[in-house]
Amino acid sequence: MWHLFIQKLGDGTLLSHSGVTLFETVLGFIIGTLLGTILASLLWWSPRLSKTLDPYLVILNAMPKVALGPIIIVAFGPGFPSIISMGAIISIIITTIVVYTAFREVDPNYLKVLQTFGATKTQAFREAILPSSFPTIISTLKVNVGLSWVGVIVGEFLVSAKGLGYLIIYGFQVFNFTLVMLALMIIAVFATIMYQLVELLERKLIKD
Amino acid sequence: MSFLKIQDIHHTYFSNQTAATALADISLDIEKGEFVSFLGPSGCGKTTLLSIIAGLFPPTSGKILLENKPLKANSDLSIGYMLQQDYLFPWKTIEENILLGLKLIKKDEGLERIKTLKLLSDVGLGDTGKLYPRELSGGMRQRAALARTLAVDPKILLLDEPFSALDYQTKLKLEDLVFETLKSFGKTAVLVTHDIGEAIAMSDRIFLFSANPGSVYKTFKVPDELRELTPFHARNHPQYPMLFQTIWKELESLEY
Ligand SMILES: Nc1ncnc2c1ncn2[C@@H]1O[C@H](COP(=O)(O)OP(=O)(O)OP(=O)(O)O)[C@@H](O)[C@H]1O
Numbered sequence: 001m002w003h004l005f006i007q008k009l010g011d012g013t014l015l016s017h018s019g020v021t022l023f024e025t026v027l028g029f030i031i032g033t034l035l036g037t038i039l040a041s042l043l044w045w046s047p048r049l050s051k052t053l054d055p056y057l058v059i060l061n062a063m064p065k066v067a068l069g070p071i072i073i074v075a076f077g078p079g080f081p082s083i084i085s086m087g088a089i090i091s092i093i094i095t096t097i098v099v100y101t102a103f104r105e106v107d108p109n110y111l112k113v114l115q116t117f118g119a120t121k122t123q124a125f126r127e128a129i130l131p132s133s134f135p136t137i138i139s140t141l142k143v144n145v146g147l148s149w150v151g152v153i154v155g156e157f158l159v160s161a162k163g164l165g166y167l168i169i170y171g172f173q174v175f176n177f178t179l180v181m182l183a184l185m186i187i188a189v190f191a192t193i194m195y196q197l198v199e200l201l202e203r204k205l206i207k208d
Numbered sequence: 209m210s211f212l213k214i215q216d217i218h219h220t221y222f223s224n225q226t227a228a229t230a231l232a233d234i235s236l237d238i239e240k241g242e243f244v245s246f247l248g249p250s251g252c253g254k255t256t257l258l259s260i261i262a263g264l265f266p267p268t269s270g271k272i273l274l275e276n277k278p279l280k281a282n283s284d285l286s287i288g289y290m291l292q293q294d295y296l297f298p299w300k301t302i303e304e305n306i307l308l309g310l311k312l313i314k315k316d317e318g319l320e321r322i323k324t325l326k327l328l329s330d331v332g333l334g335d336t337g338k339l340y341p342r343e344l345s346g347g348m349r350q351r352a353a354l355a356r357t358l359a360v361d362p363k364i365l366l367l368d369e370p371f372s373a374l375d376y377q378t379k380l381k382l383e384d385l386v387f388e389t390l391k392s393f394g395k396t397a398v399l400v401t402h403d404i405g406e407a408i409a410m411s412d413r414i415f416l417f418s419a420n421p422g423s424v425y426k427t428f429k430v431p432d433e434l435r436e437l438t439p440f441h442a443r444n445h446p447q448y449p450m451l452f453q454t455i456w457k458e459l460e461s462l463e464y
């Protein structure tokens with residue numbers, strides 16, 4: 001495997017495949033978490049919206065998102081956008097649900113304090129709702145690291161053009177299991193690094 | 209004309225199935241600079257009334273006038289509300305916490321800022337500005353909450369059992385501090401408490417509430433001799449146990 005690693009590193013294919021996958025995963029991860037949090041904020045903002053969307057969220061959450069893969073590829077074409085969407089879509093709904101729950105569980109007395117100071121809804125969100133939900137948002141980040149790897153690798157299986165997911169499928173088809181193992185190792189290393197980065201962020205943001 | 213006028217307040221909480229009348233027919237007047245207490249058994253609607261005065265939600269019927277104007281027209285932060293726990297924001301420093309009210313109206317710079325930091329030393333927390341709430345004791349946190357409430361210079365202070373989570377000694381000290389701070393700023397205040405002694409020691413007048421539905425059962429005037437003393441000294445005055453006995457008997461009669 002080490003031999004293969006040196007060889008693939010030498011001809012540049014490893015670097016380009018890893019780069020592609022890493023890029024897709026990071027982007028999928030950021031988009032998924034961001035959209036999930038934004039959606040949660042909208043739900044908090046508008047009780048009417050949350051009432052309407054609630055049943056759909058439950059259904060979408062229960063559904064295996066990777067099953068949407070073929071539809072996404074039809075919609076966005078077989079390339080980056082589809083794979084990134086896969087990486088994002090897998091974490092959006094669960095992020096929305098978890099973060100929205102955290103928003104609603106903020107101690108209403110903090111809101112009372114703000115309300116007596118005449119705070120607007122935006123101010124209440126910025127001063128109390130969002131900061132007191134940071135711990136929850138960070139823990140969804142940790143979950144989403146893993147999820148977006150799943151989404152992206154499955155996306156690459158389906159699109160099958162580039163990336164570590166492609167290397168796995170390809171290695172499997174030509175019975176080159178060393179290549180499969182190599183790709184898996186690289187994924188493990190990158191996923192661990194991403195997780196560590198999230199933990200670093202956690203220590204920076206949450207002081208107590 | 210009274211400073212704060214509470215007129216025919218009724219309040220009913222509605223849920224899906226039930227309606228619970230928390231307040232019935234409450235009318236009372238509070239003068240400028242006066243310190244009054246709401247005393248009464250648990251569940252008689254004290255917090256509900258205070259929340260309505262604070263404008264947190266409207267009453268089912270009735271109205272509240274501050275300086276002859278409905279509360280809504282007094283939008284310039286006329287009310288300061290202090291709760292049983294400090295509810296300092298744990299992710300903000302003490303300084304950021306007490307500047308919160310001013311920050312929301314974008315006045316947390318310059319002179320206002322200096323005034324507020326002065327307030328922090330007035331409550332004996334001069335050197336804690338950069339600390340986080342968790343680094344302070346319960347009593348210190350409640351003092352910081354007082355400074356936060358006073359920072360926006362409210363016309364009236366509403367205190368919902370602000371001392372009940374503290375140990376006895378801290379509570380006595382804080383009573384004196386709040387009493388003296390409010391007197392020196394000439395603030396009007398309403399205190400909700402379960403503690404007869406605290407009500408006598410701090411107030412000019414005491415409203416005794418009865419439950420089901422919450423209404424004013426009796427009003428007591430605290431004698432001038434006690435009113436002039438700080439809470440701590442008032443507790444040691446010969447008049448104190450007499451009033452205590454009177455109120456105690458009334459409370460007893462309410463509970464059966
Ligand atoms: N949000 C609410 N929804 C429904 N009922 C409520 C609500 N808040 C209070 N109540 C009811 O209204 C009544 C008065 O409650 P309130 O909290 O004002 O009493 P309180 O005098 O402050 O009691 P305590 O001394 O225990 O703090 C109680 O019977 C309570 O169950």
Ligand SMILES: [Mg+2]
Pocket residue numbers: 254255256
């Ligand atoms: Mg109460």
